[in-house]
Each structure stands twice: as C-alpha cells, then as structure tokens.
Amino acid sequence: MPITQQSEMEVYESFLKEQLVPVACLVDEEGFYPESIMRGLGKLGAFQFSKLNEKEALLKRLKLIEMSAKYCVSTSFLIWCHTTSISFIINSNNSYLKEKLLPLMENGQLLGGTGLSNAMKYYAGMEDIRLNAKKVEGGYSINGVAPFVSNLGPGHWFGVIAQVNKEQRIFAMINCDLPEIKMKEHKDFTGMNGTRSYTCRFNDVFIPNEYIISDSADQFIPKIRQSFVLSQAGMGLGLVQACIDNMLKVVDKQNKTNQFIGISPSEILEQLYALQQKAYLLSENFTKNNFISSVQVRLEAAELALKTAEIAFLYQGAAGYYRKSDCMRRLREALFIAIVTPAIKHLKRILMENNVTSC
Numbered sequence: 447m448p449i450t451q452q453s454e455m456e457v458y459e460s461f462l463k464e465q466l467v468p469v470a471c472l473v474d475e476e477g478f479y480p481e482s483i484m485r486g487l488g489k490l491g492a493f494q495f496s497k498l499n500e501k502e503a504l505l506k507r508l509k510l511i512e513m514s515a516k517y518c519v520s521t522s523f524l525i526w527c528h529t530t531s532i533s534f535i536i537n538s539n540n541s542y543l544k545e546k547l548l549p550l551m552e553n554g555q556l557l558g559g560t561g562l563s564n565a566m567k568y569y570a571g572m573e574d575i576r577l578n579a580k581k582v583e584g585g586y587s588i589n590g591v592a593p594f595v596s597n598l599g600p601g602h603w604f605g606v607i608a609q610v611n612k613e614q615r616i617f618a619m620i621n622c623d624l625p626e627i628k629m630k631e632h633k634d635f636t637g638m639n640g641t642r643s644y645t646c647r648f649n650d651v652f653i654p655n656e657y658i659i660s661d662s663a664d665q666f667i668p669k670i671r672q673s674f675v676l677s678q679a680g681m682g683l684g685l686v687q688a689c690i691d692n693m694l695k696v697v698d699k700q701n702k703t704n705q706f707i708g709i710s711p712s713e714i715l716e717q718l719y720a721l722q723q724k725a726y727l728l729s730e731n732f733t734k735n736n737f738i739s740s741v742q743v744r745l746e747a748a749e750l751a752l753k754t755a756e757i758a759f760l761y762q763g764a765a766g767y768y769r770k771s772d773c774m775r776r777l778r779e780a781l782f783i784a785i786v787t788p789a790i791k792h793l794k795r796i797l798m799e800n801n802v803t804s805c
C-alpha cells in the first residue's frame with residue numbers, strides 16, 4: 447500500500463527524533479557532521495523527488511526542511527543543500543547525470559551541495575561572478591573561488607555557475623574528488639559548524655560536457671530559483687516552532703512575569719500558522735512566475751525566526767545565557783537564516799527593485 451505524505455513525514459520525523467536530537471548540539475558547536483543521518487534519510491526515501499510532480503516535490507522538500515529545523519537547523523540546511531543539488535539535475539536536460547548521479551543522490555549514497563551564493567548575488571546585481579570558465583576540448587576549464595560551499599566531502603558533488611564571457615555563463619556539477627580543486631574547511635563559525643562548509647579554489651579544473659547542467663545558466667536559473675528560495679523558508683518555520691516550544695516550557699515562570707515581555711507563544715503561533723499556510727499554498731500552486739511571492743515568504747520566515755529566537759531567549763532568562771543552552775543555539779541558527787544567501791538585505795533589495803514593500 448502506498449504510504450501517504452503524512453505518514454511518510456512521520457517516518458522521517460521519528461528517525462530524526464531518535465538519531466538527531468541527541469547530537470544536535472554536537473553538530474552546531476563541535477563540528478560533528480551528521481553524515482549517517484543524511485544517508486539514513488536517503489535510505490528511507492526522504493530525497494526521492496524525481497517520481498513526483500514539481501508541486502509535490504517542492505511541498506515534500508519544504509516540509510522535510512521545516513520538520514528537521516525543529517531539531518537542528520544545521521541538519522535542516524544540509525538537507526536543503528542536498529535537495530537543492532538534486533533539483534539542479536531534475537530540472538536539467540542532462541541524461542548522463544540523471545542516469546548516473548540522480549538515483550544515488552536520491553537514495554543518499556551520494557551527497558551534494560550548492561555553490562551558488564555568488565551567482566545569486568550576481569543575478570541580483572550585487573557582485574561579479576568569481577568563477578571563470580574557458581571552453582576546451584570535451585568540456586570547460588574552470589578557475590576561481592567559491593568561498594562557502596556546505597555539505598561537501600569525499601565523493602560529494604555540488605553545483606556552480608562560471609562565467610565564459612559577458613554574454614555566457616555555464617552551470618556545472620562538480621565532484622569534490624577532483625585533485626585540481628583545493629578545499630579548505632571553515633571550522634570556526636559561531637554555530638553551524640557541522641555543515642562541512644568549505645572554500646573551494648579551482649585551478650584549471652577540467653569539467654567534461656557530461657557534468658554540464660546547462661550551457662546557459664542565465665536561462666536555467668529561472669527554473670530553480672523559486673524552489674531554491676521558498677524551500678529555505680522551511681528552516682525559519684521549523685526554528686520558530688522550536689522557539690515557541692521553549693517559551694511554553696517557561697511561560698508561567700516567576701509568577702507569569704514573562705507576559706510583560708508583551709508577546710505570548712500563542713500570538714507567535716498564529717503568525718507561524720499564517721506564514722506556514724502561505725508557504726504551503728505557494729508550493730501547492732507552484733508556477734515559475736511566483737518568484738517574488740516566494741522571496742516575500744522567505745524574508746518573513748527569516749524575520750520571524752530572528753524575532754522569535756530573541757523573545758524565546760528573553761523568556762528563558764539567565765538559563766538561556768549558557769553557551770550550550772538550546773535558546774542560545776536557536777539565536778545562532780536564526781542569525782544564520784538571516785545571512786545565508788539570499789540574506790535579508792538581498793531579499794529586501796529584490797523586493798524594492800520590484801516595487802514590492804516588504805512586510
């Protein structure tokens with residue numbers, strides 16, 4: 447009997463409760479990479495998207511990212527990285543990658559990431575492209591740097607955009623094992639340390655035609671950018687729910703003094719439900735023309751996450767001021783959601799330039 451999406455999510459959630467909850471602090475602070483959890487989710491079918499239609503795939507991805515963020519935003523971000531790299535292949539016309547790579551990525555045997563933050567900023571008019579590509583026999587040669595790419599390691603893959611000339615940029619999948627790529631891990635973040643985030647330096651890296659997602663990244667980007675942005679909102683939604691749960695634990699503390707902070711868990715819960723409905727509706731009614739609405743939801747999720755993490759901290763008081771407290775981790779995670787590409791400043795720029803006022 448086919449399992450419904452609801453029961454499918456329940457299976458993933460009980461797996462995460464058992465496997466992820468005990469190690470969430472280690473992931474955030476100590477740099478523990480939750481590899482077995484990522485591979486385990488793959489085995490359970492969490493990354494199977496190619497048999498779903500676009501709307502079903504986006505909704506499943508959003509809910510998976512949201513649900514995991516309740517326990518650990520680092521792992522939720524890793525799931526976003528991996529599922530985003532899967533979306534690159536699914537949306538391409540590359541039959542080689544679809545046959546050879548996609549099934550292994552969908553079952554978690556191979557893991558992937560996305561090195562697109564510089565390109566996303568390029569398309570928003572914020573900076574120049576930092577990877578350059580030269581057409582050579584059988585493919586392209588790439589030089590330059592991708593300063594932050596997460597969910598990498600031996601055997602992993604990630605997507606990048608490199609500039610051939612002013613008119614042409616290519617989109618390629620890159621294998622981390624290529625010897626010409628020099629990878630240096632970032633180990634001293636304030637949180638999110640188990641995300642296996644690297645600076646990747648490309649020195650004449652040959653990329654065969656088989657690994658090219660598109661010879662025109664400019665035309666390909668509109669196919670993936672909306673789900674790229676909307677699925678990230680899941681990190682904010684899950685984090686807000688976790689912060690509300692923390693507030694509820696101490697709501698009556700000190701003769702109900704927390705009510706004088708001026709906002710109750712139920713008020714935030716209302717805002718969360720409203721935003722959740724917007725995000726789900728956008729996924730269910732997915733069209734590639736809904737980019738601006740997705741940018742708004744992503745921005746609202748980042749702002750609600752920042753606000754709620756701070757309020758949950760105020761509710762907790764000094765107990766939350768310990769470095770290892772859950773409230774402190776949630777603050778670090780909320781700050782990450784606010785600055786990861788597209789960051790709040792980037793999202794606001796897009797909205798302003800499209801004459802949309804942000805919330």
Ligand SMILES: Cc1cc2nc3c(=O)[nH]c(=O)nc-3n(C[C@H](O)[C@H](O)[C@H](O)COP(=O)(O)OP(=O)(O)OC[C@H]3O[C@@H](n4cnc5c(N)ncnc54)[C@H](O)[C@@H]3O)c2cc1C
Pocket residue numbers: 527559560561562563564567573576591593594595596597635638641643645785786787789
């Ligand atoms: C924990 C963590 C994980 C991340 N994972 C990813 C990921 O998987 N994929 C991804 O694409 N981005 C990732 N990023 C990067 C993130 O999305 C932002 O792009 C990054 O935080 C910088 O954004 P900013 O706007 O603050 O730019 P700024 O920090 O102000 O930097 C401006 C630009 O300078 C360049 N730059 C900065 N540092 C370097 C450097 N060391 N070498 C060369 N150029 C540099 C970059 O192009 C950057 O966009 C991650 C960041 C963090 C903190």
